Amino acid sequence: MTPASRPLSPHLQVYRWQITMVLSISHRATGLALSVGTLLLAWWLVALATGPQAFAVAQGFLGSWLGKLLLLGWTFSLFFHLANGIRHLFWDAGYGFENKTTTATGWAVVLASAALTVIAWVAGLAAMAG
Amino acid sequence: MSADRLRSPLGRALGLGSAKEGVEHWWLQRVTAVALVPLTLWFVAALIAHLGADHAVAVAWLRSPFTAVAMILLVVATFVHMALGLQVVIEDYVHHEATKIASLMLVRLACWALGAAALFAVLRVAFGS
Numbered sequence: 001m002t003p004a005s006r007p008l009s010p011h012l013q014v015y016r017w018q019i020t021m022v023l024s025i026s027h028r029a030t031g032l033a034l035s036v037g038t039l040l041l042a043w044w045l046v047a048l049a050t051g052p053q054a055f056a057v058a059q060g061f062l063g064s065w066l067g068k069l070l071l072l073g074w075t076f077s078l079f080f081h082l083a084n085g086i087r088h089l090f091w092d093a094g095y096g097f098e099n100k101t102t103t104a105t106g107w108a109v110v111l112a113s114a115a116l117t118v119i120a121w122v123a124g125l126a127a128m129a130g
Numbered sequence: 131m132s133a134d135r136l137r138s139p140l141g142r143a144l145g146l147g148s149a150k151e152g153v154e155h156w157w158l159q160r161v162t163a164v165a166l167v168p169l170t171l172w173f174v175a176a177l178i179a180h181l182g183a184d185h186a187v188a189v190a191w192l193r194s195p196f197t198a199v200a201m202i203l204l205v206v207a208t209f210v211h212m213a214l215g216l217q218v219v220i221e222d223y224v225h226h227e228a229t230k231i232a233s234l235m236l237v238r239l240a241c242w243a244l245g246a247a248a249l250f251a252v253l254r255v256a257f258g259s
Contacts, residue, residue: 031215038212042248045205048192049251052185063182078170085163092160124178 019106027084030077037074075120080113155214162211169204189255198256205252209245213238 015021040062047058061067087105090096096105146152180191191197216237224230 035212038244042244045248045251048188049254055185120174124181127178127181
């Protein structure tokens, strides 16, 4: 049976973009990105269990520019999903539903995930250099 | 609660409703989320501390009991959390019934396969070969 063509409620594009809706879809997007990233995690662990040659191949790929780009995306996705996930856990416990609060915690998540990504990469690059 | 009066005493006690499921999915996603907060932070710090490590160093790291247990917990929590999350994404966006069921099954099986491979790798390194 074909559905009757009734008027639909306005779709996403008519609404003004707000931090809360951007973070909501970003949580899902970073979750999907991290799911793809588990392929890298599984490969790295299996290579480690397989032996020095397989491990060298995996380490070589992760050290290449493409590997580093993927790791940069993975690091940011992880920290974002982690920080916003904690925000979700507070909502689950019943806290932080005021409009002002959701906006403030939203920006806090953006700042925290950016800062943690920078800190991790500065620490990582310093460890590689030193 | 007029709807509750229409339920059998057993149905009311189970509290599972028409979906035949209670809060297991929701709750397990939260439990794994809480577990993953310290585990992922530890994992990123450990990765940074072992960047560019050769095979012998990486194996020695994973063989220590603390690392091995933490990695087992990380792998299990990650793949359970991922399977639950991907399931919801599919249920939200895939509306064609056959495609939905096929995707749900494919994704769940892929999560198990990847998780099993990662877990086996950790155990093999931890117990030596």
